[in-house]
Amino acid sequence: MNRVLITSAIPYINGIKHLGNLVGSQLPADLYARYNRCRGREVMFICATDEHGTPAELAAAKAGKPVAEFCAEMHEVQAEIARGFRLSFDNFGRSSSPQNHKLTQHFAGKLADNGFIEEVSEKQVYSNADGRFLPDRYIEGECPNCGYDGARGDQCENCTKQLDPTDLINPRSAISGSTDLEVRETKHLYLKQSAMKDKLDAWIDQKSDWPVLTTSIAKKWLHDGDGLQDRGITRDLDWGVPVKKGGEDWPGMEGKVFYVWFDAPIEYIAATAELADEKGEGPEFWERWWRTDKGADDVRYVQFMGKDNVPFHTLSFPATIMGSQEPWKLVDYIKSFNYLNYDGGQFSTSKGRGVFMDQALSILPADYWRWWLLSHAPENSDSEFTWENFQTSVNKDLADVLGNFVSRVTKFCRSKFSEAVPEGGSYGDAETALIADLTTKVRAYEGHMEAMDVRKAAQELRGIWVAGNEYLQSTAPWATFKTDPDQAAAQIRLALNLIRLYAVLSAPFIPDASETLRAAMDTDMDWPGDVAEALDTLKPGHAFTVPENLFAKIADEQREEWQERFAGTRD
Ligand SMILES: Nc1ncnc2c1ncn2[C@@H]1O[C@H](COP(=O)(O)OP(=O)(O)OP(=O)(O)O)[C@@H](O)[C@H]1O
Numbered sequence: 001m002n003r004v005l006i007t008s009a010i011p012y013i014n015g016i017k018h019l020g021n022l023v024g025s026q027l028p029a030d031l032y033a034r035y036n037r038c039r040g041r042e043v044m045f046i047c048a049t050d051e052h053g054t055p056a057e058l059a060a061a062k063a064g065k066p067v068a069e070f071c072a073e074m075h076e077v078q079a080e081i082a083r084g085f086r087l088s089f090d091n092f093g094r095s096s097s098p099q100n101h102k103l104t105q106h107f108a109g110k111l112a113d114n115g116f117i118e119e120v121s122e123k124q125v126y127s128n129a130d131g132r133f134l135p136d137r138y139i140e141g142e143c144p145n146c147g148y149d150g151a152r153g154d155q156c157e158n159c160t161k162q163l164d165p166t167d168l169i170n171p172r173s174a175i176s177g178s179t180d181l182e183v184r185e186t187k188h189l190y191l192k193q194s195a196m197k198d199k200l201d202a203w204i205d206q207k208s209d210w211p212v213l214t215t216s217i218a219k220k221w222l223h224d225g226d227g228l229q230d231r232g233i234t235r236d237l238d239w240g241v242p243v244k245k246g247g248e249d250w251p252g253m254e255g256k257v258f259y260v261w262f263d264a265p266i267e268y269i270a271a272t273a274e275l276a277d278e279k280g281e282g283p284e285f286w287e288r289w290w291r292t293d294k295g296a297d298d299v300r301y302v303q304f305m306g307k308d309n310v311p312f313h314t315l316s317f318p319a320t321i322m323g324s325q326e327p328w329k330l331v332d333y334i335k336s337f338n339y340l341n342y343d344g345g346q347f348s349t350s351k352g353r354g355v356f357m358d359q360a361l362s363i364l365p366a367d368y369w370r371w372w373l374l375s376h377a378p379e380n381s382d383s384e385f386t387w388e389n390f391q392t393s394v395n396k397d398l399a400d401v402l403g404n405f406v407s408r409v410t411k412f413c414r415s416k417f418s419e420a421v422p423e424g425g426s427y428g429d430a431e432t433a434l435i436a437d438l439t440t441k442v443r444a445y446e447g448h449m450e451a452m453d454v455r456k457a458a459q460e461l462r463g464i465w466v467a468g469n470e471y472l473q474s475t476a477p478w479a480t481f482k483t484d485p486d487q488a489a490a491q492i493r494l495a496l497n498l499i500r501l502y503a504v505l506s507a508p509f510i511p512d513a514s515e516t517l518r519a520a521m522d523t524d525m526d527w528p529g530d531v532a533e534a535l536d537t538l539k540p541g542h543a544f545t546v547p548e549n550l551f552a553k554i555a556d557e558q559r560e561e562w563q564e565r566f567a568g569t570r571d
């Protein structure tokens with residue numbers, strides 16, 4: 001397995017994402033991508049903005065901009081913030097790209113050819129005043145379930161019940177407020193997921209190594225109630241991929257677009273094609289990742305996402321791929337996440353509740369957030385961000401353990417020896433024991449990273465940092481120096497090599513700090529094979545510099561100020 005294809009669920013375009021979105025998809029995907037690159041594997045790491053659908057249209061209308069312009073701008077905003085968090089996408093694409101139009105139309109055409117598309121006549125609400133159909137959020141009214149008056153055509157925000165536009169009582173247009181509505185017959189395309197139910201079920205059954213969160217959601221959708229349902233793949237909207245059968249027009253589908261859920265996952269493929277085009281490469285550039293007849297057989301494909309995206313990735317997208325009856329790559333592993341909550345409630349983009357990615361970067365560098373979020377990733381259950389917990393973690397793990405180690409060792413060496421790895425002395429029992437301990441820990445760390453056990457990997461990495469501190473504490477080179485400077489030199493030599501090892505091992509979690517350490521140690525970043533050997537990389541005489549304070553502690557006043565600043569909602 002030397003090639004790894006990694007995709008993160010694509011963030012929706014309607015606004016800046018919050019820390020929950022980040023830790024539920026993009027950030028752990030980045031951790032895994034970086035780790036695989038460290039291990040010398042060829043990685044293709046793809047993300048994109050998810051740009052179609054009614055929320056995008058409505059957000060654009062609210063911003064007073066044409067939807068295409070709004071999406072282009074918001075894409076840039078999200079891309080810039082992603083760079084700020086050091087998300088190392090090979091491409092951050094756009095689901096509105098021409099490449100995605102073409103691929104989405106291609107898949108729809110193949111599905112139709114193979115009998116997996118059904119045309120269904122439906123009753124839809126038409127607004128005479130607006131001269132258009134009103135899908136999803138374009139229609140509002142009273143919830144038939146709880147009576148809430150602001151319910152939308154797709155869901156009641158008050159009681160969370162999923163709704164159809166025709167369910168609403170006293171409906172009105174969300175665009176004009178008009179109640180001059182009528183129900184009209186219109187045709188839509190459905191993906192016959194039910195026809196692929198057994199195949200999907202058997203496929204999921206093979207995935208015994210997948211997280212239970214992933215398979216249990218898939219099984220629920222496959223078997224609950226009447227089992228897996230067919231799903232509409234078209235919408236009466238202007239903004240989206242026009243419904244076509246491959247390159248051909250689709251009679252009866254004029255003026256309709258594909259439903260956003262259908263084109264969004266296809267964008268993983270399209271974003272890779274976008275990259276090929278950007279680089280001026282031919283189709284073989286991206287097909288070797290996606291077509292098993294074009295070399296993708298030896299690719300391991302891993303997807304990252306929050307739990308609400310699991311049904312689409314375990315069932316709908318595989319149904320699209322399988323139904324095409326073409327040799328496209330199916331996902332090999334789906335890493336899913338529970339939810340991160342914010343200070344006693346939920347993160348919410350629509351309500352503006354929580355800390356958003358731009359805000360986070362405005363108060364602290366990326367590494368602080370990356371470390372906290374990954375070490376508290378909502379893997380086995382939902383987890384919660386609190387400012388107290390964030391402060392404690394940053395101060396203890398990053399400042400007291402890692403930062404302090406680096407600062408003590410480099411400053412001590414500079415003052416007692418020089419800014420170069422000191423010569424003399426030799427390793428004894430304490431060093432042998434440390435190396436044995438670190439060997440166990442490094443191999444465990446690798447195991448957790450391979451398995452995408454994010455929290456366990458963070459724990460282990462922290463343990464590796466702690467081991468260095470304990471070594472320093474027990475051997476006390478500052479005391480040794482007074483009686484046996486040679487021995488102290490050996491201890492510091494080992495400790496400087498440990499800093500180098502920390503730079504290498506920590507790179508997937510905290511890439512900026514890792515680079516600072518690497519630059520200070522003026523060294524390569526080879527992943528440790530034999531740990532004893534790795535700790536012998538920096539030889540006596542190798543010059544280094546004392547890095548600037550690696551991590552600043554968060555003071556109580558800062559924490560209180562942020563707590564207050566982010567307690568309300570953003571508009
Ligand atoms: N609180 C959360 N914790 C972890 N992951 C989350 C959380 N909320 C959303 N996600 C995940 O973030 C990714 C991007 O989501 P997307 O941009 O579609 O926003 P969303 O699911 O509509 O959330 P919101 O409505 O809060 O913006 C998805 O994989 C989704 O499952």
Ligand SMILES: [Zn+2]
Nearest residue numbers: 143146156159
């Ligand atoms: Zn309701």
